[in-house]
Amino acid sequence: MSNKSYINRPNRPLQIYAILFLVFLYAPVMFLPLFSFNDSIYVRFPLNEFTFKWYGELFHREPVWNALMNSVKVGVATAICATGLGVFAAKAITRYRMPGKAPMVGFVMLPLVVPVIIFGVALLVLLSQLGIPLSLYTVTIGHMIICLPFSIATLLPRFEGFDGSIEEASADLGENAWWTFWRVTFPMVFPGILASLLLTFTISFDEFIMAFFLTGTEPTLPMYIWGQLRFPQEFPSILALASMIIAASFVIVFLGQWVNRDAAFAAAKKGD
């Protein structure tokens, strides 16, 4: 008898579908690195010589590095703030009985589905009414709104995955809320916090629409790239830059998934 059960029998059409899916998803993206090594300022076939010169050129352009540093600053600030708020939210959602919890959670998660452009316009109107000048700080505020639901969604399984009586045990053994968080909750959810930091950093780093509305005089990297698209001679080095960002994003997201890999199992093991 076959040792494959009905449910894990290989399914040829589905496998083909899966491969096609991945090809359509990633093939366009792969054109960026492809043309970034091409010795021509025009993005078209046939390809010319293989070259590193666009990458080399990138290193001598001051504004690129300024924009990169701006994005890193915004990304780090966003990641820390959004994850910090996310920890409190996830703890409250999983641990406390409170009236109107379900609508509140829905409200916090709303930025996942509301178009970013609406938040961008709304924030711009609000900030200009308050007379606050646009700067990297305003971009960070916008990014926190986008990133908070992602942070909460990453952290929730971590909090749900461990038995609440562990925190009660800590209180019972004489530790107050702060020490209980520090000695028990934090180490237990730490992989989730790390994953949330990496994810929210990546989202902020790549974000364009919010930055478009809220950037002052200092552009973030996506804003800078957008600005350079008008100049054909700059385009290949933008491709080189984009390729590097893609590679870095992949690494960061996979790292985040990897450190948080046992969250699903932790939830399943809760019973024992």
Place this chain on the structure above:
Amino acid sequence: MSEQAFISIQNVDKYFGKFQAIDDVSIDIGHGEFFSLLGSSGCGKTTLLRMLAGFENPTNGEIYIDGQPMSSVPPHRRPVNMVFQSYAIFPHLNVRDNIAYGLRKQKLSKAKRYEMVDEMLNLIALPEYGDRKANELSGGQRQRIALARALILKPKVLLLDEPLGALDKQLREQMQLELRALQRQVGITFVFVTHDQEEALTLSDRIAVMSEGRVLQLDTPSGLYERPRSREVASFIGTMNFFDAKVREAKGPDLVVEAEGLGTVRGNSGDRHFAEGDTVQVAIRPEKFQLSEAKPNGGDPANAVQGKVGNAAYLGERSHFFVEVAGGGKPIAVSAQNKGVKSSSDDTAEDVWLSWTDESVVVLATD
């Protein structure tokens, strides 16, 4: 509050929204007592325990521990420690750090802390386990570590929330004995929550039987078993035969009643008062019946009735019979020790006599 009471629960109510989990409960627990809260799931026993630990606050009433009112004292300041049903071992710490968890505030030297932990590991018979990880432990070991983690702080009261529920039968019986021995050794008050009546009877000095948030009866194990005060308690603890009956004569607590299937029965109603003509319930434990082939009591028809053995179950050391009697409803459960050697031919339906003593009769109110 009485003088001796170490824990005093006074007129405590607890509501979760509109649901009343605890309904006017008052219990006094003495120092060094092994006290059990017994009841089926949802009866409020765990809620009561969590109120002692401070995880829930009473809606009304007050809890005193060692004379101090507890309602404004948070869990981490209470002189109690708890063994959780899930044990709640910290999974990111090893055994030693788990046991030493509560010692942080005492600002001890590392050597002193390790010494105390080793002492505890010896007490729970798990020496050399200090460096093990929490997930390398069996259920019984986790249970002992949860116990050690609580006891190392020398609490005035140890709270135990069904700590033996997750263990298999053999280990559970062993842990029951160890727990009782430990309690005598350390001499602190144990408050033990369980749904297992046998466990409660084995371990406890006194037991509060709970149902729907109320205490039905608070008594010693033998008091609960021999003198249940209500049908609910009588049927929750062990097996009980009930007979509908009518009071014929009442002289204080001494009653003569006419019971369906048993005829005239003499019994004692304790502090429950019945008058002539009241309908009551007569309750007799299965093992209190004497089973005989010949007419017992030298032919005296009092306290004896004839019946036919229906179903029988052979359980090794004892047998259970279901005896059908004329005029009775349900067959009467009878439990007899197998003193003689049993042969299989005894199982056939036959005429038998059941007899009982006046002392074994409990008279209860009808529900």
